[in-house]
Structure formats: C-alpha cells, structure tokens
Amino acid sequence: MLGRSSSYALLVTLLLLNINPSFAIERAEAAYQSLAFQIQFAQLIRPSKQLDNDYRALTLGTNELKKTRVEHILSDLQEFWTSVGVPNNASKSVNYTDLLAHVFALEPLSSDYLATSNKVRFQLWLSQQEEWGELRIDRWLEEGDVHSLVPEIRRRLLLLGDVDSSNNSDQLKQDIHIADAHFIIGVKSFQQRHGLKRDGIIGPETLRWINLKPFERARLLAMNFVDKTRFLASVEPRFLLINIPAFQLELISHGRIELQSRVIVGKPYRQTPVLSSQISNLVINPSWRVPRRLLTRDLLPKVREDGGYIEQRNFDVFDRHGELVSKSPQEWQDLAHGRFPYRLVQKPGEGNTLGRYKFFFKNKYNVYIHDTSDKDLFNESNRALSSGCIRIENVEGLANWMASHLVKDKQTWVEMQIERRKTQWFSLNDTLPVHLVYWTAWIDENGNAQYRNDIYHQNSVLNTAIAHLTP
Structure with missing residues (x-):
C-alpha cells in the first residue's frame, strides 16, 4: 500500500535522481486521473459498488486518501480487465516505484484504447452538461425546409462533431430555423457515421440516432471495445474479418489492412452466424x-x-x-x-447466383463467401439481404490476393481466367482464417465514432436505448 512511508521513499528516490518533486506530484496526479478514466470506462461495462468507491476516492478524496487507496484501486482495475479478457502489461510492469508507469501498463493493449477512452469521456461529459430530450418530427426534414427543431438538431450535430462551427456560427447564434446547405452537410456526415443512407434527409431512422443519449453512446463504444479487443488479442497474424452489422470485410496481415470490401449479409430471419473458421478452398465458376x-x-x-x-x-x-x-x-x-x-x-456462367468465385470454409451453417450477379445491391445502406452467405463486392481483389499468396496451382489459375462455364476447385498452400464478428460501435482510423444498427437484435444495450424512441 502506498502510504506515508512509500510516498516518502518515492520522494527520496526522486531527489537522489535529481528529479523535481513538483514534477513527481504532477505525475502522481496524472496517474490518479488516468485511473479515474479507466474506472469510468469499466463502470460502463460492469458497474460495481467497489469501482464507484474507487472513483469517488480519486475524484473527491484528499491526496492522503488517494495515496492510501491507490494500491487497492490498481488491484481492482487489474481484476476487472482480466475478468473481461482484455490484456494489458500490468503483470510485466517492474517499475512499481513509478506510479504513472504502472498505471499506463494497466491500460488495455489496444491501439485504439486512447481514442476510444477520449470519446467515451466526452460522451459522458455531454450526458452531464447537455439536455438531450427526445425530438419528435411529424414529417421528413429536407434541405430548404423550415422547422422549429432545426436549431436543436444543429446543436446536437455540432456537439457530436458532424457540423463545422466555423461554417455555422451565425446560424448557431441567431437560432436559424432553415435546413440550409451547411446543415445538410452535417446531416450527411452523421448519417455516414451511423451506416445510414447518406441523403441529407432526416427521417425516422436518422432521428432515432440523433435522439440516442450520449451516455448510451458511451456504453456502446465501451462494450464493443471490450468485445473487439478481447477477440483480437487471440487472432492469427493474417486473417479475414467480416463485421456483420457494418457490412464490411477486411483482410488483415500483421496489423496491416491489405484489402477492404463492402459485403452483403443475411436477412434478419436468415442471419449470417458469428463464427470462426478457415478458408480451405477457392472455386472459380461455381455451380449452385x-x-x-x-x-x-x-x-x-x-x-x-x-x-x-x-x-x-x-x-x-x-x-x-x-x-x-x-x-x-x-x-x-x-x-x-x-x-x-x-x-x-x-450451372456456372453468366447470371449464376454465386457469381465468379466461391470461398469455402467449413462450418455447420453451410454458409460461405461468394461473388454475386446482382452488383447493384452493394449500393444499399442496409445490406442484410442474403440468405445467410456473405456476398463480397471486391471479389476480384480477394481472389487475386489468394491466388498470389495461397493458391498452389498458379498455372491453372492463369489458364482459367478466360473460362466462364467450367468449374475449377483450387487447393491452397495454407488455410486463411476467417472470422465473422458482430460489432456495432468503434472508433475508425480518423478518430471518428462509428455506430451501426443492431440488425439481428443481439446488442441488448442498443436495443434498450432505442426501443422507446419514436420511429
């Protein structure tokens, strides 16, 4: 326990190392703040009285109370991260005399933890500082329309980062009620971050997401972060990842995205299952x-x-x-x-439902990845349209990558490129792991919070949050 004696020993060490004591105090405060942030994050996932007491000690307690409780807080947080399967470096931390280093080692081992934590904290701040009552509109709101709720919607889009305040400063100050071009740009940005049709029209679905309270947004980000981080901690160096509610495929090799594609997944009553398997064969011109x-x-x-x-x-x-x-x-x-x-x-050929390629992986659901003859469906915002299998837009890109890296008989592959009616199975030098996952919120590479509809009603947090909102 870091009581008076240990604090004194730390101070002596700093003095011997010619480190300014005031700098040490700043580091200690930074450590307490980081611990408080971690507790906020943990409370969104698994609320507990113990963590609540820890948070109060760090945010409301005296410096002496913080010092006496910090060792217990470190232990409580380590127990939490371990219980949810999120890895960190705390067990490898040997510099226990440096509290801040120990606290940093306690943070989840994930490249997007800092961005996610910052966004979660901001949403929690919004939930405390801003009113977020349910808005109701009796008609669809389009560009040029005048409505009394435009100023409030503009304010929310600004707070959520979709409206540029520099372009909307006059409207924000003057309480302008017209849905002008800058307002519509913000609506489209918001729609894109929520996987909606990017048409700039505020209809029932867009309004439902606008009404979602910041606290629920924070919970979604936190809970999906834990699911994603726990899962990715044990994946192979090279794998294919399909996020079902995002309608998105990524081919990842040693932390680098090699290929991306929009996909079509199963309808709600013919769901694409969450599973992990291995792609073992590639088929050109499959029959169905x-x-x-x-x-x-x-x-x-x-x-x-x-x-x-x-x-x-x-x-x-x-x-x-x-x-x-x-x-x-x-x-x-x-x-x-x-x-x-x-x-x-x-029969294989033009118009075949499976298209040009089929990627086979063993599973009890009899689903696989394939091409499609109906390319226009990839332009739909809601692509839960198949009977369970996954249709891939960039099918040529995936097939060519596999031909280059995994296909054994490359000569036959080349010869088959002009063939459209003959089915040919190709064996691989090695299998390619494929993971079908279900994540409805995350922080993208640009630091933006992305949210997606819970198309299969598997996310109880999201279902509870939006169930009461006016359609």
Whole structure:
C-alpha cells in the first residue's frame, strides 16, 4: 500500500535522481486521473459498488486518501480487465516505484484504447452538461425546409462533431430555423457515421440516432471495445474479418489492412452466424446447389408464376436418384404447386447466383463467401439481404490476393481466367482464417465514432436505448 512511508521513499528516490518533486506530484496526479478514466470506462461495462468507491476516492478524496487507496484501486482495475479478457502489461510492469508507469501498463493493449477512452469521456461529459430530450418530427426534414427543431438538431450535430462551427456560427447564434446547405452537410456526415443512407434527409431512422443519449453512446463504444479487443488479442497474424452489422470485410496481415470490401449479409430471419473458421478452398465458376429451404421459400414461388424460370436461370433439375429431369415450362409450373421431389443446380456462367468465385470454409451453417450477379445491391445502406452467405463486392481483389499468396496451382489459375462455364476447385498452400464478428460501435482510423444498427437484435444495450424512441 502506498502510504506515508512509500510516498516518502518515492520522494527520496526522486531527489537522489535529481528529479523535481513538483514534477513527481504532477505525475502522481496524472496517474490518479488516468485511473479515474479507466474506472469510468469499466463502470460502463460492469458497474460495481467497489469501482464507484474507487472513483469517488480519486475524484473527491484528499491526496492522503488517494495515496492510501491507490494500491487497492490498481488491484481492482487489474481484476476487472482480466475478468473481461482484455490484456494489458500490468503483470510485466517492474517499475512499481513509478506510479504513472504502472498505471499506463494497466491500460488495455489496444491501439485504439486512447481514442476510444477520449470519446467515451466526452460522451459522458455531454450526458452531464447537455439536455438531450427526445425530438419528435411529424414529417421528413429536407434541405430548404423550415422547422422549429432545426436549431436543436444543429446543436446536437455540432456537439457530436458532424457540423463545422466555423461554417455555422451565425446560424448557431441567431437560432436559424432553415435546413440550409451547411446543415445538410452535417446531416450527411452523421448519417455516414451511423451506416445510414447518406441523403441529407432526416427521417425516422436518422432521428432515432440523433435522439440516442450520449451516455448510451458511451456504453456502446465501451462494450464493443471490450468485445473487439478481447477477440483480437487471440487472432492469427493474417486473417479475414467480416463485421456483420457494418457490412464490411477486411483482410488483415500483421496489423496491416491489405484489402477492404463492402459485403452483403443475411436477412434478419436468415442471419449470417458469428463464427470462426478457415478458408480451405477457392472455386472459380461455381455451380449452385439450391438448399431445400431456399427452393421452397424463394424459387418455387417464381416457378409457379413462370414455368420457364428454370430454363431462363440456367438450372439443371435432378430426381432423387441423381438423374437429370427435363420437362416443359407448363409441367414445371404445375409441379411447383404441389410436392416438388427434385433438386435444382444452377450451372456456372453468366447470371449464376454465386457469381465468379466461391470461398469455402467449413462450418455447420453451410454458409460461405461468394461473388454475386446482382452488383447493384452493394449500393444499399442496409445490406442484410442474403440468405445467410456473405456476398463480397471486391471479389476480384480477394481472389487475386489468394491466388498470389495461397493458391498452389498458379498455372491453372492463369489458364482459367478466360473460362466462364467450367468449374475449377483450387487447393491452397495454407488455410486463411476467417472470422465473422458482430460489432456495432468503434472508433475508425480518423478518430471518428462509428455506430451501426443492431440488425439481428443481439446488442441488448442498443436495443434498450432505442426501443422507446419514436420511429
């Protein structure tokens, strides 16, 4: 425990090292402040009476109280970070006479901890200093519209960093009620940070996020930070990461992003699962064997409307014995109204649902990554549109990277580039780890807080925070 004797010993050490005692006091205060910040962070994730008492001692207590409690506080925080699986360097810290160094060693080992912590603290400050009542608008708000809530929305966008105060100083001072061009720029920035359609129109979804209280924003950042940091602490040096609610894929090698792509994931009632596996094969010109569930729900209704759908979409039909079956469009249409004892396989080529490439990884859900023939869907803001598999926009980039780094038979790969109808499986020199994760908030590389809709309702914090907000 750092009581009087240890404090005195520390002071003597500083004097012997010719270090100004006032500088040592500043370092001690910096250490106490850092500990208080860590406790604020921890309280958002797992509130406890003990941490609350620690925080009060650091922020309201005398210097003597801080000194006598600091060792317990260090222990409490180390226990917390360990319990949530977030690594740090505290166990490797040997310079215990330097409190600030020990405190820094206690911080999570993550490159974005400082940025996340700063943003969390700011949101907590906002929650204490600013009113954030629920705003209600009975119509959609577009550029040029006049509305009494424009000044309040502008104020919130300014506080959240989406409105440039230098361009909006007059409007902020004069309480301007018109949604002008600068206001719309701020709305678009806000929408982009929340994964919404960047149209500058304040509709129900944009308003719901504007109404989200700063305290809940802080909680989302903190809880997702812990999930992400715990997960990334044990990943391989090279891996493929797909964040489902962000509709985003990243190929990461030794801490560097090699490739990024927008993706399409499963609909809420056909969810893409959270899992980890290994990509073991790459397929050029895959055929598509239609799962029975999709055949019943998706394809047969189309065949009932148009018996020519099977031929138009280049499907082969097989009976239970694996024999190819051929019938007229009218016969297919009639059969689709009853029990359909056949399986459909879409041949490779133009228009194939899986597109040009398929990336296979073993899993019990029978999902995989593939190309798509419907490229326009990548422009949608909500890309939860598939039946569970992941469709990738930059499929050529991923395929070529794998061909360069992992594909064994590179000569056949080159020869297959002009082939569109022949299916070819490629073995790899090594597997590529793939991780499907579910993170709804994070700090991006520019220091901006990013938030995403909880498309599968897996985040209880976000669900509780926005459930009551007016749609």
